[in-house]
Amino acid sequence: MKSLFLLLLFCHVSSPVKHSLKFLYTASSGIQNLPDLMISVLVDDVQAVYCNSNKTREVNHDVWKNLLKDYPGLLDLCTKECLEIHPERFKSRLDRIMQHFNQTEGVHILQLMESCEMDEQTGQTVLSQYGYDGEDFMSFDLRKGTWISLKPEADIIQQEWEADKDRIEHNVHFLTQDYPERLRIAVNYGKSFLMRTVRPSVSLLQKSLSSPVSCHATGFYPDRATMYWRKDGEELHEDVDHGEILPNHDGTFQMRVDLNFSSIKPDVWRRYDCVFQLHGVKDDIITKLDKSVIRKNSEVPVGAVTGVVVGLLLLTVCITGLFFFIWRRKNNGSRPANTLDASSSNKNSSSI
Numbered sequence: 001m002k003s004l005f006l007l008l009l010f011c012h013v014s015s016p017v018k019h020s021l022k023f024l025y026t027a028s029s030g031i032q033n034l035p036d037l038m039i040s041v042l043v044d045d046v047q048a049v050y051c052n053s054n055k056t057r058e059v060n061h062d063v064w065k066n067l068l069k070d071y072p073g074l075l076d077l078c079t080k081e082c083l084e085i086h087p088e089r090f091k092s093r094l095d096r097i098m099q100h101f102n103q104t105e106g107v108h109i110l111q112l113m114e115s116c117e118m119d120e121q122t123g124q125t126v127l128s129q130y131g132y133d134g135e136d137f138m139s140f141d142l143r144k145g146t147w148i149s150l151k152p153e154a155d156i157i158q159q160e161w162e163a164d165k166d167r168i169e170h171n172v173h174f175l176t177q178d179y180p181e182r183l184r185i186a187v188n189y190g191k192s193f194l195m196r197t198v199r200p201s202v203s204l205l206q207k208s209l210s211s212p213v214s215c216h217a218t219g220f221y222p223d224r225a226t227m228y229w230r231k232d233g234e235e236l237h238e239d240v241d242h243g244e245i246l247p248n249h250d251g252t253f254q255m256r257v258d259l260n261f262s263s264i265k266p267d268v269w270r271r272y273d274c275v276f277q278l279h280g281v282k283d284d285i286i287t288k289l290d291k292s293v294i295r296k297n298s299e300v301p302v303g304a305v306t307g308v309v310v311g312l313l314l315l316t317v318c319i320t321g322l323f324f325f326i327w328r329r330k331n332n333g334s335r336p337a338n339t340l341d342a343s344s345s346n347k348n349s350s351s352i
Contacts, residue, residue, distance in 0.1 A: 021186055025086070027087075038052040043186050046060075061251065074186070097110065200276065219252045
């Protein structure tokens, strides 16, 4: 599976003025008990809608349920038409790519990420890109209206996709007109929800007496947060390990920062503390390095699970997004240059 589950890490957007809408598609072959196609819709990198070819459908918050009532189909790719047409399209593309690579069996994953980001400073950018088996495969150059193969082995597939002029024309229309309007409606409709702030609970955790102490914050929103260790009020950079910001199953986030304190004498522990800062919240959360408050990992509530456990939990509710972030993380979160400032009106369509 090309170490698919060894990269359960998630990237995050840290700009305080950026909003995003992402449609994530994952088609698979050779994975038992996994739907042939899974679709997730993320608003500001938090899943709003999920569905799959087994006709499972989830809308994850009342704000998105109400949005879909007022704007049917705006975020919902799980209509009857989509569940009948999308799986067949993706299966056909996956089968063709496997045939091209002479692959007749084994686990193979085809992913599509369509995204639109809105930034108050830089405007709007849109992106449409395919990944295959955890690697960049094909992207759509919106300026030229052409497909670009991201690996030499994809050139034949690129030529085949280039021949479908109707699909290219549809892609350009969707990405430049429909998508930005969907994002603007979603952000405007869910503004109070998207712009809310939720402070976390912060704990000091330790696996064993010889392990580093982990300052762990969970349950915060948004993901624009920082956390660090300091000594005598000065931020520490040595003997410190910063973890990624990870999503919780309830749409909030968690993060950790570890301190290797093996060389720190107990009588100077009081000079150390952990600082958590959340964008938009004035008061920091400061936790003193105190042996009496350090908890073993086994004592932490279920809601505060970390690392791979989070990824496995999310696998059951957001597997499309999970595979997408594995793909992007494997490629260091890089963004191709073929993005375009976009605007205009809404139509109920997709560019796949």
